[in-house]
Amino acid sequence: MLQQISIFTANQKGALSKITAILEKNNINIYTMLATDSAEFGIVRLITDDAEKSEKALKDAGYQCRLDCIIAVDMASDKPGTLNHILADLNDANVMIRYLYISFDRQTGTPIAVFNTNDSETETFLRGKGYKLLDTL
Structure with a gap:
């Protein structure tokens, strides 16, 4: 079963590029990405080449995220x-x-x-x- 990272982020300008910059810095490749929003926050769902490494890098950067099957x-x-x-x-x-x-x-x-x-x-x-x-x- 594949693992996907679900990230909770503020719904504001530049939020997605901050996430992708963290992944780039950690040499993580994004296979698929889906971003949805509400008035105040968004959920970004990613499948990457290394789910655990992605989750750790994002959590270390202060993001609230989880791995989902x-x-x-x-x-x-x-x-x-x-x-x-x-x-x-x-x-x-x-x-x-x-x-x-x-x-x-x-x-x-x-x-x-x-x-x-x-x-x-x-x-x-x-x-x-x-x-x-x-x-x-």
Whole structure:
């Protein structure tokens, strides 16, 4: 299972570049990044080449962050309906998705569905349905 760093940060100008500067300084490569906001704070979700090192560097810089286990499904196709089939299978299995975003395989360009769920059996279920889950991006 992949690990993702979730960072809580002020919703202000330059907040993202401060985070990326810390990662650059520590020679950490970002594979995927999602930033969401509210009125006062934002949540930045990152998958990097070294989750533990990323978390330590960010905490040392004063950020409140945590590691989360996420699931990454190689969608194998960019055809309409591909994501819907994955979501329909998960819905049929009563799996609740907390959040989801799409990334891309850097070499093939195929989409990757990245999501978080509270159901510990989701990986086993998806593999049983024939989906390819990724351990690295």
